[in-house]
Amino acid sequence: MKLWGGRFSKETASLVDQFNASIGFDQKLYKVDIMGSIAHAKMLGKSQIITPAEAQKIVEGLQSVLEDIESGQVEFQLAYEDIHMNIEKLLTDKIGDAGKKLHTARSRNDQVAVDIRLYLREEIEIICGLLKKLLISLTDLADNHVETVMPGYTHLQRAQPITFGYHMMAYFQMFKRDYERLKDCYKRVNIMPLGAGALAGTTYATDRDFLTAELGFSAYCDNSLDAVSDRDFVIEFISDASLVMMHLSRFCEELILWSSAEFQFVEMDDAYSTGSSIMPQKKNPDVAELIRGKTGRIYGNLTNILTIMKALPLAYNKDMQEDKPPLFDTVENLKDCLEIFDAMVTTMKIRKDKMKKATREGFMNATDVADYLVKKGLPFRSAHEVVGKMVLYCIQVQKAIEDLTIEEFLSFSPDFAEDIFPVITAEHCIASKVSKGSTAPENVKIMIEKARAYTASL
Numbered sequence: 001m002k003l004w005g006g007r008f009s010k011e012t013a014s015l016v017d018q019f020n021a022s023i024g025f026d027q028k029l030y031k032v033d034i035m036g037s038i039a040h041a042k043m044l045g046k047s048q049i050i051t052p053a054e055a056q057k058i059v060e061g062l063q064s065v066l067e068d069i070e071s072g073q074v075e076f077q078l079a080y081e082d083i084h085m086n087i088e089k090l091l092t093d094k095i096g097d098a099g100k101k102l103h104t105a106r107s108r109n110d111q112v113a114v115d116i117r118l119y120l121r122e123e124i125e126i127i128c129g130l131l132k133k134l135l136i137s138l139t140d141l142a143d144n145h146v147e148t149v150m151p152g153y154t155h156l157q158r159a160q161p162i163t164f165g166y167h168m169m170a171y172f173q174m175f176k177r178d179y180e181r182l183k184d185c186y187k188r189v190n191i192m193p194l195g196a197g198a199l200a201g202t203t204y205a206t207d208r209d210f211l212t213a214e215l216g217f218s219a220y221c222d223n224s225l226d227a228v229s230d231r232d233f234v235i236e237f238i239s240d241a242s243l244v245m246m247h248l249s250r251f252c253e254e255l256i257l258w259s260s261a262e263f264q265f266v267e268m269d270d271a272y273s274t275g276s277s278i279m280p281q282k283k284n285p286d287v288a289e290l291i292r293g294k295t296g297r298i299y300g301n302l303t304n305i306l307t308i309m310k311a312l313p314l315a316y317n318k319d320m321q322e323d324k325p326p327l328f329d330t331v332e333n334l335k336d337c338l339e340i341f342d343a344m345v346t347t348m349k350i351r352k353d354k355m356k357k358a359t360r361e362g363f364m365n366a367t368d369v370a371d372y373l374v375k376k377g378l379p380f381r382s383a384h385e386v387v388g389k390m391v392l393y394c395i396q397v398q399k400a401i402e403d404l405t406i407e408e409f410l411s412f413s414p415d416f417a418e419d420i421f422p423v424i425t426a427e428h429c430i431a432s433k434v435s436k437g438s439t440a441p442e443n444v445k446i447m448i449e450k451a452r453a454y455t456a457s458l
């Protein structure tokens with residue numbers, strides 16, 4: 001007999017039972033469902049909607065159901081559709097009639113809404129913890145490489161020399177914003193929907209202030225119709241997660257490139273690489289590739305939930321049961337990716353020699369040569385033209401700019417002098433970037449200091 005079976009004179013088709021059930025995936029919510037129900041039962045007792053003795057019996061019954069589930073004694077039943085009705089059934093089997101009073105002044109619509117919020121609240125905390133760990137790892141990495149010279153790229157063409165520490169701190173900023181977005185999202189997740197009933201509120205003197213305090217929410221949903229209708233907080237979370245993944249995917253893409261024989265800037269630790277079943281020499285950056293790949297999956301989850309919610313009339317519609325697979329999948333994969341990514345970047349080997357060598361090719365000091373001429377009085381556009389011609393010449397004679405003789409320099413402009421040589425080393429090009437926030441070691445040190453103060457404040 002279904003918990004809602006009273007109005008029906010015929011059983012549902014077994015195909016419908018299977019199709020309709022969400023217990024296969026929403027059993028993940030058992031703990032928060034019980035947490036919400038305990039608070040609800042306490043509220044019912046306190047507000048004299050049921051007797052305090054009944055409330056007490058329900059609370060103890062629910063605690064015992066929780067123990068049964070956690071000790072593996074429970075097999076959830078498809079016949080009871082979802083986690084909410086499975087738990088209610090387990091409770092009623094255990095304590096009898098008092099259990100049937102738990103659902104007074106409540107609907108599964110506000111129940112599922114509170115469950116998702118309780119679940120997501122906890123998961124956001126865990127994810128923020130993982131992001132904080134990554135922020136610290138990146139700061140440590142940067143700290144060790146404030147002076148490590150590497151090529152900076154635009155269009156994936158060598159552009160200007162920078163440091164590896166500077167590059168790491170760029171990612172620090174991105175993940176810092178991700179952290180803040182999630183913390184902000186938390187504020188909107190942490191609102192309490194119980195008391196909304198199915199959609200209109202309830203006829204009972206439900207104490208929503210008590211429920212809010214008991215479950216540690218910051219406020220209750222002001223409009224009950226909204227409380228049971230919206231999942232914008234799920235969408236917001238998955239879009240924040242998509243941004244984290246987008247950043248991870250860019251970082252991974254760079255690590256994949258950098259591990260290639262063409263770059264050789266980094267080498268993944270053996271513990272975070274895999275081999276080939278046919279090519280004995282291979283060491284593949286699979287972990288980085290898989291994180292890059294999972295980014296597509298998270299974007300898919302975002303499109304999934306956005307499309308589910310599009311154009312749904314108020315209030316609850318069964319479509320919304322489909323919110324959970326993309327949400328759970330996002331949470332699980334994001335946590336895995338963050339954890340493994342941190343381990344991968346903190347164990348990889350950084351090949352300073354190869355990075356330095358790469359800055360010797362590609363005329364990365366060309367802008368600095370132009371800036372030198374500007375300091376000697378040439379307008380920047382004219383200096384750009386002179387250096388462009390020098391680069392063309394260098395390509396023809398197969399020399400780096402810094403390898404030209406002073407005579408060769410002078411053939412392009414009378415403004416050159418011997419003092420050109422010390423200013424066009426990669427180290428000097430980097431150190432001379434005096435603008436705040438630049439790649440110069442003194443500026444990167446300031447970034448690192450700020451970063452340390454920031455992560456210490458979290």
Ligand code: ARG
Nearest residue numbers: 022082108109112316320321
């Ligand atoms: N399993 C449902 C879900 O996840 C619970 C809410 C059901 N409410 C309803 N009115 N059928 O959305």
